[in-house]
Amino acid sequence: xxAVSTPPTAPGSTGPTPSASSASSGSTPVRRDxxxxxxxxxxxxxxxxxxxxxxxxxxxxxxxxxxxxxxxxLKYFGNKDTLFARVMSFEADADALLDAPLDGxxxxxxxxxxxxxxxxxxxxxxxxxxxxxxxxxxxxxxANFRTQVTARLTARLDGPDAGLRAELAVAGLLxxxxxxxxxxxxxxxxxxxxxIVDRYAPAVQAHLTPGDAG
Amino acid sequence: xxAVSTPPTAPGSTGPTPSASSASSGSTPVRRDxxxxxxxxxxxxxxxxxxxxxxxxxxxxxxxxxxxxxxxxLKYFGNKDTLFARVMSFEADADALLDAPLDGxxxxxxxxxxxxxxxxxxxxxxxxxxxxxxxxxxxxxxANFRTQVTARLTARLDGPDAGLRAELAVAGLLxxxxxxxxxxxxxxxxxxxxxIVDRYAPAVQAHLTPGDAG
Numbered sequence: 001x002x003a004v005s006t007p008p009t010a011p012g013s014t015g016p017t018p019s020a021s022s023a024s025s026g027s028t029p030v031r032r033d034x035x036x037x038x039x040x041x042x043x044x045x046x047x048x049x050x051x052x053x054x055x056x057x058x059x060x061x062x063x064x065x066x067x068x069x070x071x072x073x074l075k076y077f078g079n080k081d082t083l084f085a086r087v088m089s090f091e092a093d094a095d096a097l098l099d100a101p102l103d104g105x106x107x108x109x110x111x112x113x114x115x116x117x118x119x120x121x122x123x124x125x126x127x128x129x130x131x132x133x134x135x136x137x138x139x140x141x142x143a144n145f146r147t148q149v150t151a152r153l154t155a156r157l158d159g160p161d162a163g164l165r166a167e168l169a170v171a172g173l174l175x176x177x178x179x180x181x182x183x184x185x186x187x188x189x190x191x192x193x194x195x196i197v198d199r200y201a202p203a204v205q206a207h208l209t210p211g212d213a214g
Numbered sequence: 215x216x217a218v219s220t221p222p223t224a225p226g227s228t229g230p231t232p233s234a235s236s237a238s239s240g241s242t243p244v245r246r247d248x249x250x251x252x253x254x255x256x257x258x259x260x261x262x263x264x265x266x267x268x269x270x271x272x273x274x275x276x277x278x279x280x281x282x283x284x285x286x287x288l289k290y291f292g293n294k295d296t297l298f299a300r301v302m303s304f305e306a307d308a309d310a311l312l313d314a315p316l317d318g319x320x321x322x323x324x325x326x327x328x329x330x331x332x333x334x335x336x337x338x339x340x341x342x343x344x345x346x347x348x349x350x351x352x353x354x355x356x357a358n359f360r361t362q363v364t365a366r367l368t369a370r371l372d373g374p375d376a377g378l379r380a381e382l383a384v385a386g387l388l389x390x391x392x393x394x395x396x397x398x399x400x401x402x403x404x405x406x407x408x409x410i411v412d413r414y415a416p417a418v419q420a421h422l423t424p425g426d427a428g
Contacts, residue, residue, distance in 0.1 A: 168414055183359050200385075203416075206417070
């Protein structure tokens with residue numbers, strides 16, 4: 001469901017979550033192909049945006065990199081600007097990231113980052129690290145990150161310093177994503193997912209609900 | 215002292231730590247200029263390396279961006295390869311990052327990241343986030359990060375799963391650096407440094423010395 005996940009090409013990606021329709025009916029393959037194509041287009045746009053200014057990227061370049069035709073991109077995304085707005089948005093990712101009750105949100109978010117990384121080769125938040133590379137685009141990414149991720153989490157928190165606590169919780173998630181997906185550190189990648197959740201989530205949760213537990 | 219810190223141009227950068235020699239003697243300005251020039255050269259090389267392949271970057275391009283002459287770069291760094299090796303190394307940064315007794319290392323590392331960000335506009339570890347952007351250079355960055363940062367921290371830890379615990383501790387630091395320096399999140403940047411240390415360091419320390427405290 002994520003707006004920017006990589007198509008599931010990684011080993012072990014025969015994931016168990018057929019989102020809406022039944023698992024092996026006749027219509028699913030087509031739908032899945034469309035989703036995979038959209039994901040490939042978004043991935044190509046993201047790749048190019050991390051390396052070039054928005055104005056220098058043509059639809060043709062995105063199409064070539066994604067292995068599709070430019071008209072297909074127009075069909076799915078309207079035009080170049082709406083495509084790039086989608087790439088810059090954290091909205092859909094935040095929907096999934098924040099989809100848990102507050103008292104279990106730390107575990108849910110840590111698990112969601114790890115599952116996204118291992119199953120989709122993507123990360124719900126990690127696009128933000130490309131922000132320093134481009135001027136205006138970086139500002140848009142940062143503003144989106146603030147309103148769509150940290151401010152939205154802040155609104156769910158009680159007690160003092162909610163804004164700071166939300167940012168520190170998200171910082172933990174970002175660091176885990178960097179270690180897993182960019183530094184590709186060996187022990188984190190080899191450990192059982194729930195082992196990392198057990199070790200890492202309490203600190204995230206402590207920012208969200210500092211009263212509970214120690 | 216850091217190999218890759220930005221020259222101190224940020225407000226409030228009249229830092230209190232004149233490292234080796236006395237604070238206001240005759241010879242300090244020259245020495246400081248040389249250090250600032252070296253830092254500017256490293257910063258320029260880092261900037262270009264995040265955007266271009268190693269082979270495509272000329273010494274002249276680094277010199278122009280740093281506002282120095284190419285022969286001055288040779289004088290300070292030998293040649294292009296030694297300059298880039300220096301940019302890719304976390305050695306000097308890890309020296310400073312890990313320079314504290316184990317029982318206070320969590321607080322020291324969190325404080326060191328924040329001080330580097332606020333005082334030098336740099337981060338001891340954050341270069342690793344540019345690793346996905348270039349093939350072979352990314353592999354070198356990742357290998358250096360592993361041997362010079364996480365493995366070195368691992369070697370100082372007692373008890374089981376030291377490698378995983380070191381990586382999770384470093385993950386926390388990376389996330390804080392991303393939030394502060396790249397996402398530039400408002401509350402983290404506005405908060406008192408020691409307030410963030412108080413809130414964020416216990417989780418880092420818990421990975422280092424899980425037996426102590428709760």
